[in-house]
Amino acid sequence: xxxxxxxxxxxxxxxxxxxxxxxxxxxxxxxxxxxxxxxxxxxxxxxxxxxxxxxxxxxxxxxxxxxxxxxxxxxxxxxxxxxxxxxxxxxxxxxxxxxxxxxxxxxxxxxxxxxxxxxxxxxxxxxxxxxxxxxxxxxxxxxxxxxxxxxxxxxxxxxxxxxxxxxxxxxxxxxxxxxxxxxxxxxxxxxxxxxxxxxxxxxxxxxxxxxxxxxxxxxxxxxxxxxxxxxxxxxxxxxxxxxxxxxxxxxxxxxxxxxxxxxxxxxxxxxxxxxxxxxxxxxxxxxxxxxxxxxxxxxxxxxxxxxxxxxxxxxxxxxxxxxxxxxxxxxxxxxxxxxxxxxxxxxxxxxxxxxxxxxxxxxxxxxxxxxxxxxxxxxxxxxxxxxxxxxxxxxxxxxxxxxxxxxxxxxxxxxxxxxxxxxxxxxxxxxxxxxxxxxxxxxxxxxxxxxxxxxxxxxxxxxxxxxxxxxxxxxxxxxxxxxxxxxxxxxxxxxxxxxxxxxxxxxxxxxxxxxxxxxxxxxxxxxxxxxxxxxxxxxxxxxxxxxxxxxxxxxxxxxxxxxxxxxxxxx
Numbered sequence: 001x002x003x004x005x006x007x008x009x010x011x012x013x014x015x016x017x018x019x020x021x022x023x024x025x026x027x028x029x030x031x032x033x034x035x036x037x038x039x040x041x042x043x044x045x046x047x048x049x050x051x052x053x054x055x056x057x058x059x060x061x062x063x064x065x066x067x068x069x070x071x072x073x074x075x076x077x078x079x080x081x082x083x084x085x086x087x088x089x090x091x092x093x094x095x096x097x098x099x100x101x102x103x104x105x106x107x108x109x110x111x112x113x114x115x116x117x118x119x120x121x122x123x124x125x126x127x128x129x130x131x132x133x134x135x136x137x138x139x140x141x142x143x144x145x146x147x148x149x150x151x152x153x154x155x156x157x158x159x160x161x162x163x164x165x166x167x168x169x170x171x172x173x174x175x176x177x178x179x180x181x182x183x184x185x186x187x188x189x190x191x192x193x194x195x196x197x198x199x200x201x202x203x204x205x206x207x208x209x210x211x212x213x214x215x216x217x218x219x220x221x222x223x224x225x226x227x228x229x230x231x232x233x234x235x236x237x238x239x240x241x242x243x244x245x246x247x248x249x250x251x252x253x254x255x256x257x258x259x260x261x262x263x264x265x266x267x268x269x270x271x272x273x274x275x276x277x278x279x280x281x282x283x284x285x286x287x288x289x290x291x292x293x294x295x296x297x298x299x300x301x302x303x304x305x306x307x308x309x310x311x312x313x314x315x316x317x318x319x320x321x322x323x324x325x326x327x328x329x330x331x332x333x334x335x336x337x338x339x340x341x342x343x344x345x346x347x348x349x350x351x352x353x354x355x356x357x358x359x360x361x362x363x364x365x366x367x368x369x370x371x372x373x374x375x376x377x378x379x380x381x382x383x384x385x386x387x388x389x390x391x392x393x394x395x396x397x398x399x400x401x402x403x404x405x406x407x408x409x410x411x412x413x414x415x416x417x418x419x420x421x422x423x424x425x426x427x428x429x430x431x432x433x434x435x436x437x438x439x440x441x442x443x444x445x446x447x448x449x450x451x452x453x454x455x456x457x458x459x460x461x462x463x464x465x466x467x468x469x470x471x472x473x474x475x476x477x478x479x480x481x482x483x484x485x486x487x488x489x490x491x492x493x494x495x496x497x498x499x500x501x502x503x504x505x506x507x508x509x510x511x512x513x514x515x516x517x518x519x520x521x522x523x524x525x526x527x528x529x530x531x532x533x534x535x536x537x538x539x540x541x542x543x544x545x546x547x548x549x550x551x552x553x554x555x556x557x558x559x560x561x562x563x564x565x566x567x568x569x570x571x
Contacts, residue, residue: 001045003258006070007038009079010063012091016082019090019101033063039181041188043241043257045071092116096141097476098442106133120146161213161472161508176213177260178472179539180502183207185260186217192240196232198223199269204277210298210542212505213472216261218277222269230266286310296320298545307513308548316548321524323541325551327559328357329534331411331434331465331497331525336381337362338370340530343381343406344388349531351392351404357560360385361409361434364421372413375426382408382429405560407431411465416440418454420461427460431564434497434525436465437478445479452480456488459569463495463523463555466506474503482511489520493568495555496520498547500540501527512547523555 011034017027036058037044047053048071053064069076093104093116110132111119122128123142130136162171177185186203193201198221205218223229233252237244243255252264267273275287278297282304286292294314295303302308308316333339334346341349343360350358362381365374373381385408395401409432413421420427420435427433435455443451455461467485470477489496496515499506504527507515512522524540526533544554551557558566 001071001074003037003040003044006044006067007034009070009075010034010037010066013079013082015091015094016079016086019086019094019104020082029058029063032058038258039184040258041185041256042192046239046241046257087113089113089116089119093119096138096145098137099141103133103135103138107138110134160470160474160476161505163211163213174215175259175261176215176473178213178502179207179211179505179542180536181258181260182214182217185256185258185262186219189217189219189256189262189264192236192242193221193233195236196221196223196229198229198266202274204274205263205279208278208297209280209300210509210546211301212508212543216263218279219262219264220274220277221264221266223266224268226266226268233264233266280304296545298542299548301546302513302548316550319550320545321541321549321551321554321557323537324354325557326355326524326537326541326554328355328359328407328556328563329526329528329537330359330407330409330432330463330523330556330563331361331499332358332528333362333411334360336360336377336384337372338529343384344391346528346531347388347392347404347406349534351402353534354402355534356403357405357407359407359409359432359434361411361432363438364410364412366415366421367413367438372421373410375423378410378422378426378429407560409433411436412461413438414451414455416443416451418451420455420458424458424460427458428569432462432567433460434463434465435461437469441469441476441478443479445481448478448480449484452485453488456485456492456494459492461494462567462569463497464489465497465525466499466504466527467496467511468506470506471503472505477506482507483514486511486515486518486520489515490518493521495523498522498524498540498543499527500524500536500538500543501533502536502539505539505543507543509543509546512544512549516547516549516553521555522549522553525556 010030014027014030014034036056040056044067047056048068053059053067066076066078087108090104090108093099093107094101111134119128119142123139124146128134128139128142130139162174162176164170165172183203190201200222202220203217204220206214207217221229234244234246237254241257245253254262254264256262265273265277280301283300286303289310291310291314294317295310296317299308299313299317303310303313329350332346334343335341339362347358363370363372365372385406388406392404396403409430410422411434412427414435414437415421416439467482468477468480496507498512515522522544524537524544526536528534555563
C-alpha cells in the first residue's frame with residue numbers, strides 16, 4: 001500500500017465525518033494526517049515496519065493504530081463505520097467545487113436521496129430543478145461534472161497551473177507536482193542515499209529551470225566510483241520503499257513512496273552532465289553555440305519558445321534577480337489574523353535571514369473566517385507594531401543586532417463590487433496596502449475585471465496580491481483577464497505580486513514576463529503565516545528569473561525609505 005493509498009483513507013474518513021455534523025476537532029486530525037502522509041518522502045509502510053511511525057509529526061497512537069490496520073487489512077473500523085453512516089452521494093457532492101457539507105445535505109434531502117449518477121444524468125439533460133436547497137450553483141456544478149467523462153470533481157487543469165500543449169492547447173498529461181512537493185521528495189531522497197557516500201547531490205531538470213509545476217524530479221549524484229554507488233543506491237532505495245528500475249547504464253528510474261517519478265544519474269564529477277540534466281531535451285541543439293553556456297537555466301525555455309535570442313538571454317543572465325537582492329517582504333501575516341506567530345517572532349525571523357523590513361499585512365474585515373481586522377483592530381495593531389519596533393531598536397543598540405523595521409499594512413479584502421474591506425481613512429495610515437481577492441471568485445470575466453478596475457483606481461492600493469487567486473493543482477483561478485489587469489497596472493502604476501508560496505506562484509512566469517515588458521513593477525512576497533514560510537522566497541525568485549526580472553524590476557529590492565517614498569499615493 002502506497003503513501004497515497006493511506007492518505008486517501010484518512011481524507012475519506014475526514015470528508016465523511018464532516019458530513020455527520022461532528023465538531024471539527026473530530027476530523028481535522030485526519031485531514032492533517034492526510035496532508036502529512038501524502039507529502040512524506042519516506043515510505044509509511046517501511047516506517048511502520050521499522051516501528052518509526054511516531055517519528056512523523058502529528059502521528060499519535062490513534063492514527064498509528066489505524067495505519068497499521070490499513071497496512072494489514074486494507075481498511076480500519078472507523079472508516080467502515082463512516083462508510084455506513086454517510087451515503088456515497090453526499091460524499092460525491094462535497095467533492096464538487098463550491099459545494100460544502102451543509103449544501104450537500106440540503107441537496108440530498110431535496111432530491112429524495114437520489115444516487116449521484118442520477119443527479120448527474122438529470123443535470124446533463126437540464127432536468128434538475130432548482131429549489132428546496134438545490135441552487136443554480138449546484139445545478140451548474142453537477143452539469144459541469146456530467147460533461148466530463150468520469151463525472152469528476154470539477155478540477156480544471158488548464159486553470160490550476162498544468163502546462164498546455166502548444167499545438168492542441170490541451171493540458172499536458174500528468175501527474176504534476178508543486179515545487180515544494182518536489183523539493184520535499186528530493187530532501188528525503190538525499191537522506192536515504194547518504195550511505196552511498198556521494199560527493200554531491202543536486203536537483204536539476206524542470207525544477208532548476210524555475211518551472212511552477214514539475215512532472216517529477218531529475219537528480220544528479222556525483223560519486224568517485226559511480227558503479228559502486230549505483231549498486232548501493234539500488235539496494236538502499238529498494239529497502240526504503242522506493243520502486244526502482246535499473247537498466248544498464250541508464251539513469252535509475254524510481255518512484256518515491258509518495259508516488260513522484262524521479263530519475264537519478266550517478267556520475268563522476270568530471271563527466272560534465274549537469275547541463276544535459278537541466279534540460280529541456282530540445283536545448284541540446286544550442287549546446288555548440290558559444291553563448292549557450294552563459295544562458296541562465298531559467299531562461300532556456302524562453303529561448304526555445306522565441307521571446308529571447310541566445311545572445312539576449314546570455315546578456316540578461318548576469319542581471320537576473322537573486323534572493324539576496326530582496327531586502328524585505330511586503331506581504332506577511334501574524335497571529336492577529338491567521339498567522340501562527342507574533343509580530344515580534346515574525347520580525348526576528350525575517351531579520352535573522354538577512355532582511356531589513358517585514359510588512360505585517362494581516363487580512364482585513366470582513367474576511368471573518370481568518371480573523372480579518374476592522375478599523376478598530378488596525379489601530380490597536382499599530383500600537384503593538386510601535387512597541388515591537390522599539391524592542392527591535394533596543395536589540396540593535398544593545399545587542400548589535402542588525403537594524404530592522406516592521407511596517408504596518410493590510411491584505412485588504414476586495415469585495416464582490418470592487419470596494420475594499422477597510423475605509424480609505426484607515427488605509428491612509430498604513431505603510432503599504434496589498435489588495436487581494438478571496439471571496440466571490442467565480443464572477444464572470446467582465447464582472448471581475450470591472451471589480452479590479454475599481455481597486456486599481458484607488459491610489460491607496462499599492463499592490464495586487466496573488467492576482468488570479470489560483471491554488472496550483474488544487475483550485476480554479478478566477479476568470480480575470482490578466483493582460484487587461486497588466487494594462488491597468490501600467491496606467492495606474494500599481495505593483496503586481498509574484499506570490500512565492502509554491503501553492504500559488506501567482507503571477508506565473510508568463511504573465512510576469514508580460515508585466516515586465518509593459519513596464520509594471522513586481523513584488524516577490526512569501527505571504528508568510530509562520531517563520532518557516534520565509535524560506536519560500538526561492539520559489540518566487542525562480543519564477544521571477546524565468547520571467548527575466550532584475551533587481552530594479554522588483555520593489556522590495558529597495559530600501560525601506562526608497563520604497564515608501566515611491567508610493568503612488570504621493571504622485
